[in-house]
Amino acid sequence: MAKKEYAFYPGCSSQLKASASNYLVSVNAMCKTLDVKLTTIPDWNCCGASISYAGAGELPRHVLNARNFALSEQHLPGQDIVATCAACWLGARETKEKLDASSQLLADTNEALKAAGLHYEGKAEIRHMVAVLIEDFGYAELGKPVVKPLEGLKFAGYVGCQTNRPFGIAGESFENPMYLDKLVETVGAEALTQYDQKVTCCGGALAFSETEKAMKQIKDIVESAYDHGADMIVTPCPLCQANVEVYQSEINKTHSTKFAMPVTYYSQLMTVAYGGTPKEAGLDGHIIKPTKLQEIAVKVVPKR
């Protein structure tokens, strides 16, 4: 497999000791196996996420993202920008589309960037890691390095919102995207394709400000995973992961449920299936331990 190189936009939550640091760990392991070289954009900044609007307004939000584009164009010319965080990708992609569509906005943006001594050409492509896996590799390729098929594990593929709408992964449907299920099957696990909360919103950032309302959403998401007999939930989004995992204890308190549904990242599944250690897969980063995945991860890898 030829080495593939991308400009990497990790985003705040993936940083060391941040809420999705284990996501980054597993992504790195996964990429190592796939022979993918991620070069972090130097001095990248926060995308502003979708929640910062009231303080940000429109242009400053775009300018924040454009700064990252400009830095990427400057230091990693010709490389696609890859984000692992759904919100980062969406924010960046949105800015990208907007600037492509409006020369006015592009001019304004560059006027502002000038203050930071930067200029955005409009060249950089913004892609989500999942899109890279599916489009640049394809399920068949992704299946090849599997040494430990996750046999017997049942996953509810929780896609959530922001990797799915309004842009989504090419060729997927908004209401019933299948890529996560396909990835699950690629690593030899069982995908619960009938799982009916796969695109339900977890409340996103409003989990902080409107916790009760968000918890109702999360309850549905977890409950349905149980109804469909899932061992674990798998997701491509750090905020979804955090919300759906950490609030289960709170839901248990208020609804006297006994939720303990592990919530994992696709990259962790792949890392384990590729023979990675629990540590490489960032399995230590879970409040609700994905024990069954752990068990497979600790199994000795049969010699290839």
Added chain:
Amino acid sequence: MAEMKTAAYVCRGCGIGERIDTARTAKVAEKEGKVQLVRQHDFLCNAEGVQLIRDDIEKEGVTHIAIGACSRRSKTEAFYFPTVALSRANLREGVIWTQPETEEARETTQEMADDYVRMACAEVKKMKLPAGNPEVGHAKRLLVVGGGVSGMTAALEAAKAGYSVVLVEKTGSLGGWAAKIHQRVPFHEPYQDPAPTGVTELAAAVTGDPGIKVYLNATLSRTSGAPGRFKVQIATESGGSSAEEVGAIVQATGFTTYDIAKLPELGGGKSPNVVDQAGLEKLAMEAAAKGQPIRRPSDGGEVKTVAFVQCAGQRDETGTHLPYCSGHCCATSIKQAMYFKDANPGVDTVVIYTDLRVPGNGEDFYRSGQSKGVTFTKGKVSSVEAGGNGCKVNFHDLILDDKNASIQADLVVLATGQVPVSGVNIEKQEEMPAEEKKVISILNLDYRQGPDLPQLKYGFTDSHFICFPYETRRTGIYAAGPVRRPMDMVQAIEDATGATLKAIQAMENAELGRAAHPRSGDLSFPSFRVDGCTQCKRCTVECPFGAIDEDEQRYPVFNESRCRRCGTCMGACPVRVISFENYSVDTVGSQIKAVDMPDEFSEKPRILVLACENDAYPALDMAGMTRTQYSAFVRVIPVRCLGSVNSIWITDALNSGYDGVMLMGCKHGDDYQCHFVKGSELATYRMSKIDDTLKQLALETERVATYEVAITDIARVPRLINDYAAKINEIGMSPLKGFA
């Protein structure tokens, strides 16, 4: 005409040979049918079988043939012999496919087959090969009444096809409403902006066309004749009068607007600042002429806000105003709002609607209106307070559920409806003095049944038929444009073009003496024996198409080219003097009598079924195709329309020992299905009268039953038959058997 030579053919294909002793059937044709030439064939509809028949016609000089094979609806391409009289005995769908394939059933099945062959032989001998209506008309000139967009389109399109045209316009100029509007709704992509009406160019084209003769300030004082030979008197304002002969007529007399003075609650007639859509067009044209924006009528002040009230006096359920929707008004209001927005985006334009109705690409025009800043509010307007220089529009905002919503507007436009200009309502003409009739009437037809086209509903002279929008009740006269149905300009143009084609077709058929829709191409026509006619006028009154007039001696005058060949007159005639060459009291009567009648102890009743050939008969056929069984005691005779059923058939049947008679016609009432308008209804009415006859004959009234049958009643019709057979079984055999 050469003397008659008859032949009968019995097919053995499709299982007929296995199920029926065709040798015996053939004998029946020979001995009882008295047919000169009888043949059997294993596969009559194949090339060889057809050739056999053709040879008999050519070499043996056969003139009348009865074919015992499949239904008259099947294999019509094979059994096409235009030079001879032809009858068909339905041995397949009508017998073997509806009878059980059992030993016990063999006898009754055979009897059925034999009877149908007897009937076919009897029928064909009474038939003549239709020679075509002798009373043809050769005029190939089209009369167009009305000089609006519809009328002008009709005239031009006819001229383009090579037909000369006479156009009569009531006013002093061509253009109609289209000449009174500023711009029109766009016809083509992008459906974004109002477009020029193009009416000036259209009018110029009409006046400039050598094939089109235009009468302005003119009306029709008299229209007589029939397709191919209409004679019209054209009265001009100047008092002059000229005569024209035309072959067909397109009536494109358009509409007037609903009087807004009838809408005082909406400020109609209360203030110059409340106008209808036509009024707004007037303002727009005046403004355009001056090169100024539209100003407030009351004081010429600036117009800052305009409110459009949709469905003003339309879609009314209280019975006070128009009950229907005029269809064009939503798009028209959008267009008119654009007059303001395009001139000055600062003007507020609000359209208050309940359902925004812009079908098809109109949706693009709606979007365009929105993107231009026209505001759309779903609401019901309760009142418009008009006074001084402002109007207050009070409405119930249905989205925000605000019952007391209101808008202050400088100008209010009421989207009122189209009222058709269709002349005299001939169903209600009695109430009208003759003179008044003359004035209001558009065509002034000298038809026995009234001076104008029959109206369908709300004054519109529309067709009642979904599949046949141009099926009119006055042959050769076609309504087009808003007089037919509320419609906008683009539809009117399409409609006029279609109506013109039909008019051209009517002229072509009239010349050949052929019937128009739905029996198009039928060459038969009604003829009557003067001696014997009692001048009872039933035929002239009951003809659904106003084809029959009365002469000085009150004898009926059949205008064959107006006739649709339904036979309603034949059914109506108490003295049976009306008949068609290939369809008459005799052709059917002889079939009825031809049936072999078992005696009362045979336990084999006979039930006559007279089935409308349009719906009931196909339903029976399809019952056969789906192998649905029904009683072997019925004998089915297809009729052109139940309206053509003459009571004599019923009494003859009963007298000759039938135990029951079933009449199967189409649905009647408001949503009638009868293709000849009143046929099935008339039949039902006539049968209700027959009860007395039955009593005289000391028969139970159940022995005659009428049914409304749809073509889809494939399962129901056999059920009806079986239930009826059961009932006959209950009440017992007819006491009249054997007396005939």
Added chain:
Amino acid sequence: MGDMNIQAIEQYRSDFLKEVEERVEEGHWVKMCMQCGVCSGSCPFGPHWAHPPQEIFMMIRAGKREEVLSSDSMWMCTSCYNCVVRCPRQLPITQIMHGLATYAHRLGLAPRNQPTRDFSILFWENCTKTGRVNELKLTLGVYFREGLMAGIKKAWNMRNIGFGLLLTKRLNPFELFKGHACKDQKGIHAMLKKAQEIEARRHKLPA
């Protein structure tokens, strides 16, 4: 910023739609709504909206300025984009809701202590301070927005989550003192300041 509100009222008189079109992100789309309501039915927080998007669009056209801008409905948007992908007129409803909320906030009409508003501001300040989010400060900021006692109470309720994240190395106590940060913070601040100036100009906002 009340003066800004007064200025707006004077500038636009009764024409709230025009005001929205000129001053609110994607506001020019509002007129294109055909009131089908698919957005209102698509929102995961729908039941919590006093006025769902389609109704807000109608209210804007009806000139109900105060009701709209002081409503907390727009603040219910979770940015799930369900409405956007389903809208038959392809209105960018998420952005319009954010735009309205932002505008209301700037005019000082947004409801007091609207939690999402507070969080939004907090997040922006937090992430632009160093160029990257400081999750600990952010979280504590949320807890303590209603004052010290409330904060301690909330933090106590949420302690399991906190400890959980700590134990799993997904929360760094030292972020309180020094968290992640961009190098060129000066550049970022200058850049954002400029952007805000330009935006004010574009949206005809008083500088």
Added chain:
Amino acid sequence: MTQAVATNQTILVVGGGISGMTAALEAAECGKQVVLVEKLPTLGGRTALLYRYFPKLCHPVCGLEINLRRLRGNRNVRVITMAEVTAIGGSRGDYTATVKSSPRYVNENCTACGDCARAVESEIPNPYNYNLNKTKAAYLPHAMAFPQRYVIDPSIIGTPDAERAKAACKFGAVDLGMKEETLQIKAGAVIWATGWQPYDAAKIQPYGYGRFPNVITSVEFERLADPHGPTGGKILRPSDGKEAKNIAFIQCAGSRDENHLRHCSRICCMASLKQTQYVREAYGDEGRSTIYYIDIRAIDRFEDFYQKVQKDPTVKFVKSKVARIAEDRATRDPILHGVDTEGYHRYENSHDLVVLAIGMAPSVKGADIPAEIIADSSGFIEAGANGGIFGAGCATNALDVNRSVQSATASVLRAVQVVNKVARAEA
């Protein structure tokens, strides 16, 4: 049909639905020579698959019967079924069309006796019931099929089944050797009446067509109500064959939607209003119909029908575009989520069956369209400036049956103008 020789005074009609048949007949009854080309094995098109027409609730096959009788009685029309026009060359007054016909494997000897169907074993999805049930691989499309001749599905050619069909036919009507044929047809004018197709409901993702068995389209519902349909006219829902008494009708399913069809399909409102009366016909007062709509577009006298249905207590109207449909996992009832926008009422309504009032997409394939014809951005066609090729019916716009027939009749005059000109020139 005599084999009318086609000349440049001939009018070629493409499409044998109500519009095409009307065009062919109206032209023929003006004395013109007509060639009518239909893609499928029978004439009749989509109207033959409707149970009733609005607003009269009469039966489409009734008009079809009359048109077929007109056709049988008229020698000016030559009908070619199972054939498609693949190219048109020449210009106004002098066209040559290339027509590709696919084999029926049954010749004119066929008497429609049905022996072949009884002999054949394999079944195919029944296209005349929108594949809701199966039919034998040797079949008569439907009871009103014209020509009244069986068809053998290509899928069994070369199998013993085909041989069985051949053996069963006493009249040598089964001809398994039939091949695809290409013929050239001269014509002075062409009428393009290729009609419409239902928009692909699966593309309207929130409604789960294809995922939820109890979500069907309005055209499929017509078949359910039709006595000749897969359920013999009983309104039963697909998942469990249970009587569907509580039915939701969703308007603008694909229409008025920039994500799907931009235009309004015109017929859907009336079609749904009509279909509520099927429910009443089937279940009387126990029936429940709910129409979810944006605007009810019952224009002109159709308004009468709307008002009549509004008075029907079993019919409810909700002004709302349904946001999404979920499914009750146990009962498989579709659950509709949305907001009634007349005063903001949120609903979560469960129904037995959902009928999507599916939009009308023109069935004019890019390849089919001769250069002369302009297609608008929705794919509807309009005649070019001074060409001799004219659109008719739903190929030109979203039209109801009545308007399609109008349009077809109008198109005939345009065609007649061309051929009359040719005739005058040659005279």
